[in-house]
Amino acid sequence: MIKGLLKSLIILIAFVPVATCLPLAALSLCRTPDGAEFLFWAGPWSCCFWVLIYSQLSNVPWRQGADAVRQRRQEQGGLLVASAKATCWMFGALFFSYVAEGAFLFLTRSFAWLPAATFSPLAFAWCWRRVRRAR
Numbered sequence: 001m002i003k004g005l006l007k008s009l010i011i012l013i014a015f016v017p018v019a020t021c022l023p024l025a026a027l028s029l030c031r032t033p034d035g036a037e038f039l040f041w042a043g044p045w046s047c048c049f050w051v052l053i054y055s056q057l058s059n060v061p062w063r064q065g066a067d068a069v070r071q072r073r074q075e076q077g078g079l080l081v082a083s084a085k086a087t088c089w090m091f092g093a094l095f096f097s098y099v100a101e102g103a104f105l106f107l108t109r110s111f112a113w114l115p116a117a118t119f120s121p122l123a124f125a126w127c128w129r130r131v132r133r134a135r
Contacts, residue, residue: 019050020046023050043118044097045094046119047093048097050122054126055086060072097117101117
């Protein structure tokens with residue numbers, strides 16, 4: 001069990017910095033075919049990481065403190081429901097990022113705007129929260 005936990009921790013230590021920095025690195029990566037291929041395969045994982053972070057931070061009043069977060073989570077069904085929604089947002093972003101990249105490359109055959117297609121689910125999550133908050 002400790003070996004599995006240690007393996008997961010090593011993967012996490014390698015994944016989080018790469019996923020955090022990839023949106024900025026994507027602008028220079030898409031200039032070469034090898035960089036664009038790396039962005040095609042690794043970019044959606046970075047996108048789903050950022051969508052997971054954004055979907056959780058934008059859903060709760062974290063600036064008002066822990067009590068406000070707990071109250072909001074209880075109003076929405078508890079931690080299990082919040083975790084299920086976060087998982088759906090994350091895997092949805094992963095899937096639709098690959099779909100957007102595939103469609104973009106099929107239609108344009110250009111790497112110049114590949115980062116826009118890769119991180120389009122993050123833009124969708126942002127628009128979704130803005131529209132839902134306006135109601």
